[in-house]
Amino acid sequence: MYILHVRVPITWWTALGLLAGTAVSLLLWRPLAARTGWHPGWSLMSLLLLSSTLALTFGPGLQRSPPTLTQCLPTRATKLLRSLAQLGGDLENVLNLLVLAPVVIAVVLATRRTAYGVWLAIALPGLIEIVQSQIPGRVCSTADYCANAVGGVSAAVLTAAVLRRRRAFPG
Structure with missing residues (x-):
């Protein structure tokens, strides 16, 4: 499926992952919140967002080529630097920066x-x-990892800053 000219691999695997993730989230959120003392509503939201992120990222693609772990590692430093320089350069990279933000928040x-x-x-x-x-x-892409991590860490830091500001200036 294409969304804004970006191929998003939504298949029946995605639907199955969403259903399974929702079921597991609904089973685990209360015990998790009770055991850890975390906010119950946000614990449920965290589990649901995590399961939806995994469902979207773990579905098979269209090509049936045999994957390898070596594709994760850049073969040359220049290749890594070139791909890192493109972070945020197109819609796919922007989506990679944003994909973990909801679950991290x-x-x-x-x-x-x-x-x-x-x-x-x-x-x-x-x-x-x-x-x-x-x-x-x-x-597997090192640039995708970096984009996901940078976006997620940024979301965590910004959320913490907003929480700190709200505590400092209530109301």
Whole structure:
């Protein structure tokens, strides 16, 4: 499926992932919130957003080429620098910058801990890229990892700044 001229791999796998993720989220959110002391509503939102992010990123692509983990690693430093220089350069890169923002914001709001959002923003894109390297038709990209991580960390820091400002100047 194409959205604004960007190919978004939405398939029946995506729907299945959304259904499974929603079911797991609805089962886990109350025990998670009770055990951790996190905000219950934001805990549910965090789990739902996490499952939807994974459902969108783990579906197979159109090509059925055998994936490899080596595609994740840049072969030359110049190739890495060139791809990093393009961050935010087109709509696909902008979407990569924004894809983790909702789940990271929800995690910071649920936990009231910026560090949890930052760790999620650093670890989740790595997991996504490694798993994508094993899914037919998907590609693993260091530039995608960097865009996801930069966007997620930025979302965590901005959310923390807004929370801090609201505490300093209530009302």
